[in-house]
Amino acid sequence: MTPHRWRNFVNGLMFGLTAACALATVCFLFWILGFLIWNGGRSLNLAFFTHLPKPPGETGGGMANAIIGSAQIVLIASLIGLPIGFLGGIYLAEFGSGAFPFFVRYTADLLNGVPSIVMGLFAYAIVVRPMHHFSAFAGSVALSVILIPTTIRTTEQFLRAVPQTLREGALALGANKWRAIATVVVPAAVRGVATGMILGIARIAGESAPLLFTSLGNDYWSTSLSQPTSALPLMIYKYAISPYADWHRQAWAAGLVLLALMLLLNVGARLVLSPGAPRN
Amino acid sequence: MAETVALLEPQTEEDFRPAFLDRLRNGDEVAHLVTLIFAAAILVIAALLVTELFGSSAEARHKFGWHFFFTSKWDPVAGQFGALPFIYGTVVTSAVALLISVPLGVGAAIFLSELAPPRISDSLTFIIELLAAVPSVIYGVLAMFALVPLLRDPIQPFLNRTLGFLPIFQGPSYGVGFLAAGVILAIMVVPFVISISRESLLAVPNEQREAALAVGATRWESTWQVVVPYARLGIIGSVFLALARALGETMAVTMVIGNTPQIVKSLFATGYTIPAVIANEFTEATEDLHLSALVELGLVLFLLTIIINGFARLMVLATTRRGTTHP
Numbered sequence: 001m002t003p004h005r006w007r008n009f010v011n012g013l014m015f016g017l018t019a020a021c022a023l024a025t026v027c028f029l030f031w032i033l034g035f036l037i038w039n040g041g042r043s044l045n046l047a048f049f050t051h052l053p054k055p056p057g058e059t060g061g062g063m064a065n066a067i068i069g070s071a072q073i074v075l076i077a078s079l080i081g082l083p084i085g086f087l088g089g090i091y092l093a094e095f096g097s098g099a100f101p102f103f104v105r106y107t108a109d110l111l112n113g114v115p116s117i118v119m120g121l122f123a124y125a126i127v128v129r130p131m132h133h134f135s136a137f138a139g140s141v142a143l144s145v146i147l148i149p150t151t152i153r154t155t156e157q158f159l160r161a162v163p164q165t166l167r168e169g170a171l172a173l174g175a176n177k178w179r180a181i182a183t184v185v186v187p188a189a190v191r192g193v194a195t196g197m198i199l200g201i202a203r204i205a206g207e208s209a210p211l212l213f214t215s216l217g218n219d220y221w222s223t224s225l226s227q228p229t230s231a232l233p234l235m236i237y238k239y240a241i242s243p244y245a246d247w248h249r250q251a252w253a254a255g256l257v258l259l260a261l262m263l264l265l266n267v268g269a270r271l272v273l274s275p276g277a278p279r280n
Numbered sequence: 281m282a283e284t285v286a287l288l289e290p291q292t293e294e295d296f297r298p299a300f301l302d303r304l305r306n307g308d309e310v311a312h313l314v315t316l317i318f319a320a321a322i323l324v325i326a327a328l329l330v331t332e333l334f335g336s337s338a339e340a341r342h343k344f345g346w347h348f349f350f351t352s353k354w355d356p357v358a359g360q361f362g363a364l365p366f367i368y369g370t371v372v373t374s375a376v377a378l379l380i381s382v383p384l385g386v387g388a389a390i391f392l393s394e395l396a397p398p399r400i401s402d403s404l405t406f407i408i409e410l411l412a413a414v415p416s417v418i419y420g421v422l423a424m425f426a427l428v429p430l431l432r433d434p435i436q437p438f439l440n441r442t443l444g445f446l447p448i449f450q451g452p453s454y455g456v457g458f459l460a461a462g463v464i465l466a467i468m469v470v471p472f473v474i475s476i477s478r479e480s481l482l483a484v485p486n487e488q489r490e491a492a493l494a495v496g497a498t499r500w501e502s503t504w505q506v507v508v509p510y511a512r513l514g515i516i517g518s519v520f521l522a523l524a525r526a527l528g529e530t531m532a533v534t535m536v537i538g539n540t541p542q543i544v545k546s547l548f549a550t551g552y553t554i555p556a557v558i559a560n561e562f563t564e565a566t567e568d569l570h571l572s573a574l575v576e577l578g579l580v581l582f583l584l585t586i587i588i589n590g591f592a593r594l595m596v597l598a599t600t601r602r603g604t605t606h607p
Contacts, residue, residue: 029410199413240535241535
């Protein structure tokens with residue numbers, strides 16, 4: 001082979017390989033989806049959504065309490081985490097310049113990378129140990145600690161994307177800085193900020209490691225925030241590692257429900273709310 | 281000089297006090313202060329996290345000192361805690377994950393940024409980002425019921441027949457073990473490698489590509505010898521971010537690693553990792569020393585990921601000028 005043809009051959013081969021890499025990665029998602037729909041779809045029934053879990057070894061039952069428990073824990077976590085992240089993000093984007101905001105930003109980025117199980121240890125230390133028992137609230141605290149750094153950074157990012165001229169226009173009309181922020185800047189960025197928040201909620205709704213020793217899990221309805229509470233990801237874990245075939249079946253069903261929720265939130269947030277999308 | 285200052289001081293205060301009061305009445309200073317307090321919450325959380333992790337692990341740290349990291353006997357009943365098997369398992373599974381995910385991820389990123397038409401590239405990137413949103417417990421379920429049987433039957437015996445002269449591919453194949461954990465970790469971290477590498481590659485100025493092509497390079501030569509080296513810091517940064525993810529990943533690994541605290545050369549053997557032992561033993565630990573040893577493992581994990589992420593952010597920052605500071 002002449003050097004010229006050899007180089008062309010290498011060119012084609014290597015780009016072919018990179019295409020194969022991309023294709024393989026995309027295939028993983030379809031592999032996951034296919035497996036979950038095949039196994040989970042066969043196992044899903046009405047009882048899954050309406051019944052309590054059965055004792056180990058018995059067939060039937062559902063995860064109604066875990067679905068409600070997940071909603072409860074994620075809701076409280078969002079109520080704690082989103083306002084803190086949102087207001088902190090406003091500070092970083094609108095008031096922040098100098099060393100202190102840089103430090104806050106860097107810390108938020110580092111906290112973002114801390115493994116979620118460490119956040120579980122943290123919530124155990126500050127909530128479970130003083131209260132002397134596991135509770136839904138402790139789980140919410142663990143999840144909110146994960147939610148705050150992502151919310152603060154996405155809020156900042158989308159506020160910064162608002163053109164400077166809009167701020168100047170508001171100030172020129174005589175508005176104060178905070179009025180300009182509240183009535184012009186935030187409304188202009190609201191789609192992006194909401195996208196970031198929904199993605200953050202989707203992320204914490206799928207977390208199980210931080211809940212293992214904070215909300216612990218519960219086979220019955222939990223009636224208050226100070227009781228141990230079950231969550232969907234916890235049930236998937238518990239049922240998947242159990243030796244019972246019927247529990248495996250329900251783990252698949254729960255996995256499908258969780259994944260469907262996750263994809264719905266992600267695709268919905270990105271397609272409908274993203275700032276690039278046409279306004280309706 | 282002193283006289284000038286004395287003269288100026290009352291004057292400046294006279295000048296600024298009404299302005300400051302005005303701004304306070306308008307709410308600007310209040311808004312500034314309130315948002316600052318919420319931003320500072322991040323620092324409070326970080327400080328609390330560090331003090332709690334150090335405080336709760338004090339007992340184990342004082343009792344075992346540095347020996348904690350170099351002994352391999354983990355016996356809660358006898359009060360003996362050595363972290364070496366968990367550190368070994370974490371390192372081995374993360375190494376397997378990176379060996380698979382880095383070539384795969386960088387290759388895919390090159391395709392997405394250099395070769396694919398923008399529309400195809402964007403939609404593939406969207407799908408890959410969805411992969412990053414799949415909860416880790418779902419990866420665990422898939423690993424248990426889909427990956428482990430595959431490894432047990434065709435894959436591990438095949439590796440043993442063909443590459444069995446290597447100590448890492450010897451021994452009986454159970455399916456669960458270091459290899460299973462490494463492979464599922466690779467699938468989990470590859471989206472992070474791809475999205476950050478792709479961003480770094482896209483940030484390379486077009487003049488670089490054009491100059492290489494103009495002197496007669498093929499597209500691949502321009503990509504491999506000019507574009508990739510230009511973006512190398514960002515790509516290395518993405519590898520570090522993936523490493524930090526892999527080190528701290530809990531659920532999927534716990535479900536397929538086999539949960540045996542042992543140090544074995546073979547990748548087919550079962551093992552244990554730091555997050556897995558915390559997940560399994562923390563609720564069952566009754567002795568204070570046991571809890572304290574587990575928190576110390578959490579502290580190790582925390583410090584490792586902080587250091588790795590710190591480096592990675594700086595590297596990504598150097599190439600894309602995004603990340604922590606804004607232009």
